[in-house]
Structures are given as C-alpha cells and as structure tokens.
Amino acid sequence: MTTFKELKEKEREARRNLIISAAQRLFSEKDFRKVTAREIAKEAGVSSGTIYRYYKNMDELFIDIFLSHASEINRLIEEELAASKPLSIHRYCELHVHYLNENMTFYQMMSHFMLGGGLPSETSLKMDPIMRTWMNNLERILIRSGFREDTRIASHAIFASLNGLMISYAKYPGRSLEEIKKHTLKLAKTIADRFC
Amino acid sequence: MTTFKELKEKEREARRNLIISAAQRLFSEKDFRKVTAREIAKEAGVSSGTIYRYYKNMDELFIDIFLSHASEINRLIEEELAASKPLSIHRYCELHVHYLNENMTFYQMMSHFMLGGGLPSETSLKMDPIMRTWMNNLERILIRSGFREDTRIASHAIFASLNGLMISYAKYPGRSLEEIKKHTLKLAKTIADRFC
Amino acid sequence: MTTFKELKEKEREARRNLIISAAQRLFSEKDFRKVTAREIAKEAGVSSGTIYRYYKNMDELFIDIFLSHASEINRLIEEELAASKPLSIHRYCELHVHYLNENMTFYQMMSHFMLGGGLPSETSLKMDPIMRTWMNNLERILIRSGFREDTRIASHAIFASLNGLMISYAKYPGRSLEEIKKHTLKLAKTIADRFC
Amino acid sequence: MTTFKELKEKEREARRNLIISAAQRLFSEKDFRKVTAREIAKEAGVSSGTIYRYYKNMDELFIDIFLSHASEINRLIEEELAASKPLSIHRYCELHVHYLNENMTFYQMMSHFMLGGGLPSETSLKMDPIMRTWMNNLERILIRSGFREDTRIASHAIFASLNGLMISYAKYPGRSLEEIKKHTLKLAKTIADRFC
C-alpha cells in the first residue's frame, strides 16, 4: 500500500520534472518572461491544463525553478565546505559567478522577483530560509577566512556585488559567452581580492 | 527657413519631453513593465498613436528614458568632478547608490534590458557611449584617488557591485524605503572601503 | 442472489445520495451555476470521475436535484392534503412560496432549465409526471375550494404567478432575507385573495 | 466643430448598435449565457477587441441590452397610455406577455440578473429607475382602472405573475411557439380577470 502511494508520488515527481526541465530548456533559448504556459506544455509533451495540476499559476512554476536553483547552489557550497579543505573567499566568488554564468535563468529570475515585488507574502516565506542559508554559508566562509568585524554586512556586500557583476556584464553586447565568463570571473576575483 | 525648422524641431522635442516625463511619473507609481502605452499617452495628454511618431515601439521609449537617466547621472558626477574638490571613491559610491534609490525605474530598466538581451544592435550603439562615459568618469575618480593598477577592471567591479546592491536589497520585504536606503548606503560604504 | 443485487443497489443509492446532498450543501452557499464537478466530488468524498458513473453529465445531476425538490414539494402538499382539514388556496400559496424561499436552488434551477431549453427530451419525460402531479394537486385544491370553471388554467396561472414572485423579488437588492420572505409571502397572499 | 463631434458620436452609436443587434441575433438562436464575445464580434463583423471599446466586459453588454429592452417596454406602455383611450389591465397584461414572447432574451436576462445577484451595485443603480418607471406605469393603470387599495402591492403581484408565466411556460416541451404564445396570453388574461 505504501509502495503504491510512493509509486504515484514518484510518477508525479517525474512529470513535474518533465515540466521543469522543459521550462528550463526554453529559458535557455529566450527570456523566461516571454515563455508561455502553452510553450512549456508543448515542450514537455503534456497538455497546458496539466501545468496547472502541478502549479497554481505560472508564477509558482517560476518560483519553484528559482528555489530549486537556490537550493542547488546551497548544496554545492555545502559540499565544498564539507570537503575539509577550507573554502576561501576566492573560491566562493568563483563558485558563485560560475554558477550564475551556467544558469542565466536563475539570475534573471532573482533579478525579476527581487525587483518586481508584488510576490505573495507566502512566496517570500518560502524564499526566506533558502536565502538565509545561502547568506549564512557565505558568512561562515568569511569568518573562517579570518574576517572578524561586520561579517553580516560584508556577506551582504559580497553577495550583492557578485550578483551585480552578472546583471552588468552577462549580456554585454558583442562579447561571446566565453569572453563574458572570463570577464565576470576576473571581476569576481577582483572583488574577492578586495575582501581579503 | 532654418528658424522654421528649428521651431518645428523644438516643438517635437517639447512633445517628446511631455511623453518622457509622463512616463516617468507613472513609473514612480508602479513597475514600468506594467505601464501601458495608453496610460502614458493619457498622462502626457497626447494620443496613443503619437507615441509611435516619436518611438518605433515601447522598448525604444523605455530605452530613451533609461539613457536619459544615465546621462543625468553622468552630469551629476561631472558636476561634482568640476567642483574642484577631489571626488572620493566613497563620495562616488554614495552618489551612485543614492541616485538608484531615488530612481528605482532606472535600476529596474538596467536590469530588464541588460538581462533581457535581444536589444537591437542599434540600441546598443546608442547606449555604448553613455555607459562608456560613465565608466570613464568612475575610472578617473579611481585614478585621482591613487589607484594605479587595473583601473578599468576596478571600475567595472565597483560599478557592478553598486548595481548589485540595489537588485539584492531594493525591495527587501518588510523594510521601509528609509531602512532600505540606509542599508544600501551602508553596503555602498563597505564596498568603497574595500576599494580604498 | 437477489439480496446481493439489492445490496449493490442500495450501496449505489447511498452513494448517489452522498453526491446529491453534497451538491445541495454547496448550492446553499453559492449559485449552483458556479459550483464545479470537482467541488461536489470533494464535498461528497468521492472522486470526480464517480459523478459520471451516476450521471451522464452535470446537467443530469442538476436535473436530478431539481426533480427531488419537486418530489419533496409534492410530498409536503400531499401530507397536508391527507391531514383531513381542507387545504385552502391561501395555505397552498403560502406553502409554495415558503418552500421556494427556503430552497433558492430549486427556484434557480427551475428558471435555468425552463428558460435554457435544449434539454434532452429524455429529461422532459422524467420531469413531466412530477410536474403533472404537482399541477394535479394544485387543481384538486382549487376544486375543493369551490372552483368550478377552467380549473386547469387557473392552476397554471397560480403556479406560474407564485414562481414569478420569486424570480422578481428573491434577490431584491438591499433587502434582507427576512424582508424578502415577508414581501413574497404578502404577495402570495394577494394572489391567493384574487383566486378565491 | 460640433458637427464633427456629433458625427463621431453617431458613428460610435452606429457601431454599438451593430454589436447589439449582432448579439441579439445570436441570442435568438441560443441561450444568451452561451454566446461568447468572439461569436458576437464575428457576427457583427468587428474584431473581438472592439467589443471592449464599447463595453467594459461582457456583463455590461448584456446589461445594456437588458436595459434597452426595459426602456422599450416602458416606451410602448407610455405610448398606449398617451393614446387617450384608457389602458385596461387586460390590455396591459396582454402587452407585457406579448413583449416577453417576442423577446425571449429579455426575459432570460431578467431572470438571470435578478436571480444571479452578484451584479455590481452600479448596475443596480442603473436598473433601478427603469424598473421603477415600469412599476409606476403599471400602478397608474391599476388606479385608472378603479383600483384603490394596496395598489403598489397589486402592481408587484401582477408584474411578478406575468413574468412567472413566461418562466413556467415559455419553453414548454413539445409546444410550438405559436401554442406557447396562445397559452401564455390566455393565462395572462386569467390573471388580468382576477385583478379586475
């Protein structure tokens, strides 16, 4: 009996992933704000109504993807943290910017949601612990690196600065993805230098 | 004859300003992405068709406003630069963040266009000299402050970091505008400290 | 064997009642046209698919409820008729309007189906004997009250008039349910007076 | 100048009528609740967006049609009233039922809006004076016919009864329109008799 439920649950999860990955495939092709429910459904090979069995509305889908990215980056950081060797600020900045470079959508969403406001407070509630974990991890790294004063403020500053790199240079016209990556990583290093 | 043309041109310019300032008035009330062409036309006291005699499409209007903001910030910086007293990095950061705080729309647009990509290259061409001037001014300030190496990179890093502050904290849920302003200015100071 | 079938039949009947009463509970909360199949299923504690094992479509469910109301009112009238004391026209009108006041849904459905047309003739067949019984009962009351001529026509007129009271005044804006009830009963009395 | 505005106004009115009459044509073919915006637009030979230049939403269109019917019936009654000869209750009832027979949609709408509730109060405000005029005219007829007591109540009773005739018999299954008309007029006469 439990097995049956589990199976159902698994199937549900599988289909949800179908939708998510279809969405992400589309997001890599164009601005996520321009991707429609119907397109995602088609790409996922389901009917458009099905999306609404998994998400109350499109915003929820977007937020789900956003949060799964945020969780993933937290996991990556924690993995590195766990791997005994101390995680330097430099390494953190590299990781952060690398992740954003590889996941433009995440960055676009962060920008969109953070600036758009108007999110149901329920969403903020879901977002809050994940963002807080992220910040806590960053702060821990700072402390381990010898930082003593205003570690929270410094965390905020680094976090914001790295995000700012992307908003400012991720779509620099006339530059290839490779060049952009190189440039942003270089800037990330500059910032890391400054915070050491 | 020339005078006649000039007059026409002036009228045209006047009407264009009517539209711009109407748009800005609306943007201060709500997210610029939610403001419609008709609303702007009504606020400006012109017909909606008229907007299209001045701008090929809405994006162009948005970009024009964006650029006029960028020009304004350049003017402000240059004014301070001209006022003999050396402009410190701290003062620059304060100015930059202060301006963004007072002009949310500018910031939202920067985020929107820089991330959205897909801008016609013609637009990039218009944007380029203004952004370059901005960056030049910032670099000049760094040099005057005693910076010697990698001044271009450092300019980029500071520029991006300050923008990042806003994207990350401008709409922090549960904080008043006053608190946000205070927080972002504090973070701006932290960044400035690091670049001294 | 028969017992087994009977049992099955009873179970079927039980479930059907589950659905009906769930629907009625919802109808008392909001306009029946706004109640969805899923809502009814959920309220009844069955799956939405199950509804379709008992009813070919939602209209059939609505009609079934409508008819059960009609049966109920027939039963009420017959109870009063059976209770020896002659049932006056006044009493009938009161009863009729009282019932409609207490069962808005019935009234709304009557209006909906009678005006909507397009009912499958099969439905009309089910409806016919019940409506006829209703009318017969009313006619009997008229006759017992001393009516002699055109008793059928008079029955129709009274029946229609009483229904009309509700359509016209059941939702009179700005009036409380209590006031509406009082007003419609007063009008019912007026009509009864006229038919004596 | 005035002429120009008038012309524009006339054109606007003409197109509005185009929409209204297209809608009414469709209403005569099927239940007005089933007629969609697109259908009306197509029938009227305009785009679907155009409807929304004339009506805020579909409800407003329906209400407009409803109110224009109500105005029309008022006008008809007043014409007869003005034609010197006293307007008997019989003639009124005949007129009322005749009009409803010829304009089923009006009747369906009256039923729909009166039962549906949930109309914006603004609508009730528009409806109120027209319905009041209707009732006043009816009351005046009663008074002229020699009625003395409770004339308002009697007006309500007659009004509601006549409406009830239609709800109850307008779509009587198996009857032709002609038969229905005959039957409802006969019932109307019965009611009129009773109120003399």
Add this chain to the structure above:
DNA sequence: AATGAATGAGGGTTCATTCAT
C-alpha cells in the same frame, strides 16, 4: 503631424469529461 478607434494575436487559466489503472 496627430489622432484614437480598430485590430487580433495571444495571454493565463478553468473545468467538464475521459480513460488507463
């Protein structure tokens, strides 16, 4: 040059109904 009515593609979303399990 300015107007603003008309356009119509396209958006998100709903929900009665079906059907594989």
Add this chain to the structure above:
DNA sequence: GATGAATGAACCCTCATTCAT
C-alpha cells in the same frame, strides 16, 4: 466500480501597434 490525473477546447480580456481620417 471507483479513481483522479490528464486533457484541451474554450473562455474572457489586454494592449502594442496600425492606419484612415
């Protein structure tokens, strides 16, 4: 027989843009 996830047509409505005046 019961389930309930999936369906997908259909809904209302918006709004950037066009173009006849």
